Amino acid sequence: PNSQECILQLDVWSVHQFVQFHTWLDKHYPWIKDCFVPGGCTGIAHPCNVGIQCQFKLAAKWVQHTNIIEESLEFLQ
Incomplete structure (x- = not known):
């Protein structure tokens, strides 16, 4: 459904932290909610x-x- 959201798990990588990236993501894909995986936890998450x-x-x-x-x-x- 149109109201369904999804979660995008991102590593704490410099390009993922740029304001421009979050602005672009929010503008083009408002249903995607991003969250960061803490450093050292990539293998788990x-x-x-x-x-x-x-x-x-x-x-x-x-x-x-x-x-x-x-x-x-x-x-x-």
């Missing part, structure tokens, strides 16, 4: 962040690291 997304994040870091190494080696040659 966001189990997917630790389990499922962790694998994706590790793969992304590996690709970025590989690109940096390749670019550095090309620059040195």
Whole structure:
């Protein structure tokens, strides 16, 4: 129903704390209520962040690291 609200749990990450972000969220998605997960509690409040997304994040870091190494080696040659 139109009156139903949802909760968006956010890490205490700098971009999530910007006033501009909250203004945008309130303007475009007024039914979404945000709340912050205290630092150090991500594994408890966001189990997917630790389990499922962790694998994706590790793969992304590996690709970025590989690109940096390749670019550095090309620059040195």
